[in-house]
Amino acid sequence: MNSLVDLQALIRQPSISANNQGLAECANILIKIMRKAGIHSSLLYLDKKVPPLIYGEVKSKKKPTGATIMFYNHYDVQPVEPVSRWNQNPFSGNIKDGKIFGRGASDDKGELITRIKAVEYILKEKGDLPCNIKFFIEGEEEIGSPHIKTYLQELKHNLGCDVIIWEFGYVDSKFRPIINLGMKGMLYVEVTAFGPLIELHSSLAALVKNPAWNIIKVLNSIWDDHYAKILVKDWYNEVRSLTKEEVSFMASQPLFDEVEFKEKYKIKQFLRGVRGNEVKHVLTDMPTCNISGIVAGYNQEGAKTVIPSFARVKIDFRLVPNMNPKLQFVRLKQHLLTKGFQDIQVKYIHGVAASRTPFFHPIVKVIKDAAERVFGGRSIINLSSAGSGPMSIMTEAVRAPCVATGCTSLFANIHSFNEFAKIDLLSKGTKYMIEIIEAVSKYSIPRF
Amino acid sequence: MNSLVDLQALIRQPSISANNQGLAECANILIKIMRKAGIHSSLLYLDKKVPPLIYGEVKSKKKPTGATIMFYNHYDVQPVEPVSRWNQNPFSGNIKDGKIFGRGASDDKGELITRIKAVEYILKEKGDLPCNIKFFIEGEEEIGSPHIKTYLQELKHNLGCDVIIWEFGYVDSKFRPIINLGMKGMLYVEVTAFGPLIELHSSLAALVKNPAWNIIKVLNSIWDDHYAKILVKDWYNEVRSLTKEEVSFMASQPLFDEVEFKEKYKIKQFLRGVRGNEVKHVLTDMPTCNISGIVAGYNQEGAKTVIPSFARVKIDFRLVPNMNPKLQFVRLKQHLLTKGFQDIQVKYIHGVAASRTPFFHPIVKVIKDAAERVFGGRSIINLSSAGSGPMSIMTEAVRAPCVATGCTSLFANIHSFNEFAKIDLLSKGTKYMIEIIEAVSKYSIPRF
Numbered sequence: 001m002n003s004l005v006d007l008q009a010l011i012r013q014p015s016i017s018a019n020n021q022g023l024a025e026c027a028n029i030l031i032k033i034m035r036k037a038g039i040h041s042s043l044l045y046l047d048k049k050v051p052p053l054i055y056g057e058v059k060s061k062k063k064p065t066g067a068t069i070m071f072y073n074h075y076d077v078q079p080v081e082p083v084s085r086w087n088q089n090p091f092s093g094n095i096k097d098g099k100i101f102g103r104g105a106s107d108d109k110g111e112l113i114t115r116i117k118a119v120e121y122i123l124k125e126k127g128d129l130p131c132n133i134k135f136f137i138e139g140e141e142e143i144g145s146p147h148i149k150t151y152l153q154e155l156k157h158n159l160g161c162d163v164i165i166w167e168f169g170y171v172d173s174k175f176r177p178i179i180n181l182g183m184k185g186m187l188y189v190e191v192t193a194f195g196p197l198i199e200l201h202s203s204l205a206a207l208v209k210n211p212a213w214n215i216i217k218v219l220n221s222i223w224d225d226h227y228a229k230i231l232v233k234d235w236y237n238e239v240r241s242l243t244k245e246e247v248s249f250m251a252s253q254p255l256f257d258e259v260e261f262k263e264k265y266k267i268k269q270f271l272r273g274v275r276g277n278e279v280k281h282v283l284t285d286m287p288t289c290n291i292s293g294i295v296a297g298y299n300q301e302g303a304k305t306v307i308p309s310f311a312r313v314k315i316d317f318r319l320v321p322n323m324n325p326k327l328q329f330v331r332l333k334q335h336l337l338t339k340g341f342q343d344i345q346v347k348y349i350h351g352v353a354a355s356r357t358p359f360f361h362p363i364v365k366v367i368k369d370a371a372e373r374v375f376g377g378r379s380i381i382n383l384s385s386a387g388s389g390p391m392s393i394m395t396e397a398v399r400a401p402c403v404a405t406g407c408t409s410l411f412a413n414i415h416s417f418n419e420f421a422k423i424d425l426l427s428k429g430t431k432y433m434i435e436i437i438e439a440v441s442k443y444s445i446p447r448f
Numbered sequence: 449m450n451s452l453v454d455l456q457a458l459i460r461q462p463s464i465s466a467n468n469q470g471l472a473e474c475a476n477i478l479i480k481i482m483r484k485a486g487i488h489s490s491l492l493y494l495d496k497k498v499p500p501l502i503y504g505e506v507k508s509k510k511k512p513t514g515a516t517i518m519f520y521n522h523y524d525v526q527p528v529e530p531v532s533r534w535n536q537n538p539f540s541g542n543i544k545d546g547k548i549f550g551r552g553a554s555d556d557k558g559e560l561i562t563r564i565k566a567v568e569y570i571l572k573e574k575g576d577l578p579c580n581i582k583f584f585i586e587g588e589e590e591i592g593s594p595h596i597k598t599y600l601q602e603l604k605h606n607l608g609c610d611v612i613i614w615e616f617g618y619v620d621s622k623f624r625p626i627i628n629l630g631m632k633g634m635l636y637v638e639v640t641a642f643g644p645l646i647e648l649h650s651s652l653a654a655l656v657k658n659p660a661w662n663i664i665k666v667l668n669s670i671w672d673d674h675y676a677k678i679l680v681k682d683w684y685n686e687v688r689s690l691t692k693e694e695v696s697f698m699a700s701q702p703l704f705d706e707v708e709f710k711e712k713y714k715i716k717q718f719l720r721g722v723r724g725n726e727v728k729h730v731l732t733d734m735p736t737c738n739i740s741g742i743v744a745g746y747n748q749e750g751a752k753t754v755i756p757s758f759a760r761v762k763i764d765f766r767l768v769p770n771m772n773p774k775l776q777f778v779r780l781k782q783h784l785l786t787k788g789f790q791d792i793q794v795k796y797i798h799g800v801a802a803s804r805t806p807f808f809h810p811i812v813k814v815i816k817d818a819a820e821r822v823f824g825g826r827s828i829i830n831l832s833s834a835g836s837g838p839m840s841i842m843t844e845a846v847r848a849p850c851v852a853t854g855c856t857s858l859f860a861n862i863h864s865f866n867e868f869a870k871i872d873l874l875s876k877g878t879k880y881m882i883e884i885i886e887a888v889s890k891y892s893i894p895r896f
Contacts, residue, residue: 018750079752085646143751184651188751196713198533199864202764203632203834205738206730207718212739213675219661220668227661265644268791270655282654290653291660292754297741298762302466303591303636303797304527305764305836306740306863314746316650316753343716349751386651388753415754416647 003117003430004100004423006033008093010075010109011102017076017143023051026075027139030054033113037120039135044154046147051076051139053151055158058119058133060441067440068132070161072394072402073112074141077104078415085417099420107414110421111168111406111429112137118433130441134161136394141167144188144350145390152397159398163363163440165433166391166404171425172380173260173410177371177432180404181364182356182384183391185319187328188292188349191218191336192312195343199297202305212296212311214344219313221339222332223289227271230289230317232328232335240322242285246383249359250280254380264411283386288318314349318388325351355392356384357401366443367403370435374428407432451565451874452548454481456541458523458557459550465524465591471499474523475587478502481561485568487583492602494595499524499587501599503606506567506581508889515888516580518609520842520850521560522589525552526863533865547868555862558869559616559854559877560585566881578889582609584842589615592636592798593838600845607846611811611888613881614839614852619873620828621708621858625819625880628852629812630804630832631839633767635776636740636797639666639784640760643791647745650753660744662792663759669787670763670780671737675719678737678765680776680783688770690733694831697807698728702828712859731834736766762797766836773799803840804832805849814891815851818883822876855880 010033015026027043034041034056041056054075060066080090080103088094090103104110115135122129136155138148152159170178195211224231242250256279262268274282296311298304319325329348336346357364359381371379385404395402407429413419458481463474475491482489482504489504502523508514528538528551536542538551552558563583570577584603586596600607618626643659672679690698704727710716722730744759746752767773777796784794805812807829819827833852843850855877861867 018748018752079746079748079750081746081748081752186753188753196715198713198861200713201835201863202736202738202740203731203766203836205736205764205766206734206834207722207727208713208715209675209719210739212742213667213671216664216667216739217673219664223661225665227657265646265648265656267644267656271657274655279655283651286654288650288653290650290753290755291658291664291745291759292650292752293745293747293756294660294759295743295747297739298527298529299741299743299760300466300527300529302527303762303764304466304529304740304863305634305636305738307738308741311739311742312747314751316653316751318651318653386654387649388651413646415649415752418646 003113003426004095007100007110007113010113011093011104012091014091015076015139016079017051017140018079023076023139027052027054030075030137034116034135037116038123039116039119044151046150050147053139054135054137055155056135058129060129060132062128063131063441066131067443068134068161069437069440070134070136070164070398071115072164073115073135073137073167074108074139075112075137076139076142077107078142082417087418098423100423101418101420103419105419105421106408106412107419108167110426111408114407114426114429115433117430118437121430121434122437130438133437134158141389144186144352145393146350148390148393161398161400164394164398164400164402165436166402167389168408169405170408170410172257175375176378176380177375177405178380178382179368179371180382180385181359183354183404184384184386184388185323185325185352185354185392186388187317187319187325187351189315189329189332190312190347190349191215191315192310192345193218193343195307195309197309199309200307202307205307208307210307211343212308214341215294215296215311215313218336218341218344219291230287232331234331235328236287238322238324239287239320246359250284250383251277253280254378256280284382284384285320287320287323290316292316319354321354321356324353352388352390353392354384355395355402357403359383361401363401363443364403366439367405367436370439371405371432374432374435451561451878452543452871455548455557455561458561459541459552460539462539463524463587464527465499465588466527471524471587475500475502478523478585482564482583485564486571487564487567492599494598498595501587502583502585503603504583506577508578508580509576511579511889514579515891516582516609517885517888518582518584518612518846519563520612521563521583521585521615522556522587523560523585524587524590525555526590530865535866546871548871549866549868551867553867553869554856554860555867556615558874559856562855562874562877563881565878566885569878569882570885578886581885582606589837592634592800593841594798596838596841609846609848612842612846612848612850613884614850615837616856617853618856618858620705623823624826624828625823625853626828626830627816627819628830628833629807631802632832632834632836633771633773633800633802633840634836635765635767635773635799637763637777637780638760638795638797639663639763640758640793641666641791643755643757645757647757648755650755653755656755658755659759659791660756662789663742663744663761666784666789666792667739667761678735680779682779683776684735686770686772687735687768694807698732698831699725701728702826704728732830732832733768735768735771738764740764767802769802769804772801800836800838801840802832803843803850805851807831809849811849811891812851814887815853815884818887819853819880822880822883
């Protein structure tokens, strides 16, 4: 079925939502691949400035009123900087040592192709699907899905389904699929501090406020010295703590492989010395405050002595259930005001609430059993991924449980340089999606 | 004499010491200009990797044992980033509205050309100089003059002089020359914090230390919240405070023009609310801690969510008399050790001690009077510039007083984009240097 050739075609078309590069082009390649697979697909445009959404559908001829799976995926990718760190062109799609390389190879073009190919395979084999399938594929996931609500509104009569299979899932190095039942929320902000109109000679540092120092003091006021607590007033007010049942369910799942992970990334120890069960706990349920980027002044080789005219930081706050990104943003602004910081601008880049599907929802066992049949061992179920995405927007609009699972290697360098997908896992992932389609078709539906 | 054509030729040859660009080429253009002016000049090479030094000399035929002036200048320039902010090519040398534009137009190629042309003018007019002149022109001033000591050692038998005229001096918007009798010292360091081996997805921020956060906490521990005090233990131990006589001399000089400066650079108020005489005081004598550059992670458009693999900051500490840059560096390293910061590297980029020529040295009045004759009004004498340079290295090697004066407009954007020199000031500067040569030739020399 030429799965790899199709994946290469997708990877070779850059589709970076952060700078609006190649999105419509990528959507057009994708829709051809989907139509070739037998999926009835259409491109939806809000307007020319917004990347199109792809909606795809296959009705089961035999059981048109049976179960329906919706696949949520995205065709946009993260930026590729720093380009110099890639061992090859970031959009090469080259295959080497059983891996296919390039931005999007795993996140999310690789995962998406397994789903399309699963449908194509069953249709080719049997001429029909055992259940209904829907594809909802957006082009703005990596920038916080600013138009997903509008697209969902447009498609509101097509959204009925019994389960959403989320865009991705990891497989660890023991080939255990990691199934996530939720995602953290996110508040992404940009804080800019302004200094003199133009960069000044730093001999004036005794007189003129340096915006980089301003940003340092701003940041220092937000996150405590132990990287444990966000110091913004009322930040944790609405946080819903884990229930006893959730805690003991979490404890029943395998541990995170700390040794392997630390060795891989040359990390001596985890923050605050967390280990064992605590690792799962913080990944699942700890609000964080991360500096994704900071820049001011001169950063080339050698010495230059200046007072920069501005300093800018990009901060991503991960949120847990019941935290509202817009409310947290108001609190952050209030915090900076109260602390008396001046000449700064705080910009809301995007935000989304956390999502959780209850671990005791019966569909969870259906997926888990499918995973264990295909991967031949135990799966790992997380109450929530440590990552974020518009899952809560989807589950609210669609009113269905959502399970995030797939075939991405835990060390696939997603969002980093030299991203790849393991070809054996892509193949396993396709089988897994076929198994999920079969299993869900036998599932008797409790509507929640 | 084609002063502007020669200056254009110098500007159009990039000579950036920070990245070792075009230095020998610039030295070769310069030495031709000097020889054409009648200055006996030679290029000294330490080795091929070090930018050459230019030593020039003109003996007075009439008074070969009379007074000697040494001009200290440099032919290297600061980097030009951010290039996009320049209104024209940073090396254009274009003339517009009475200004000549380009990196180095003022600092220091413009100043240097006035000195060469002053000598050329007198030689052309009179066939002789009234006193002896030496030129010591290096190519590494903007990176902390790492080889100046070696060059001084090489030239130790040629260094005798009665006064060093330092590379530059400002002229304020009331056409008052600002004469500096010293410079602050400097310790320039680069601190790098290391994180995971490669950039990681920021969903792991609950577990993995972010090097940008590490740098924030490092910086926060160094400079207090009021930007008044460096928090490193024993930082101020050796500081020699101003004497009563220096304080009252300082008070006798005109105030810094705060209103004009603030308006020009859109600054609401100075740090810590300083004003009036305090402004001169901090510029002259306050040790500072400035962030010249900071960078980590993703800084392009839009949102990317990563834990950077490293974060780096460039800090310039200005030092005052009796502080030793190497000792301060040891203290800084000890501070970071004591505070328990881990996974950081502290690099000594360059350092130099402060320098002061006593305000009561008789040569000061000789220069000041010359300035007031040429500029036709009152001059301003500062005990020290707020800037730094290898003045203390020169004065120690040469054992002569040093006066920094010249014709750079206070708003000439040196070290910033759109650097320029005002052509009327270049012309006035040349006359001023002629006047200095005449005045020093009449000066009876007290050797200190």
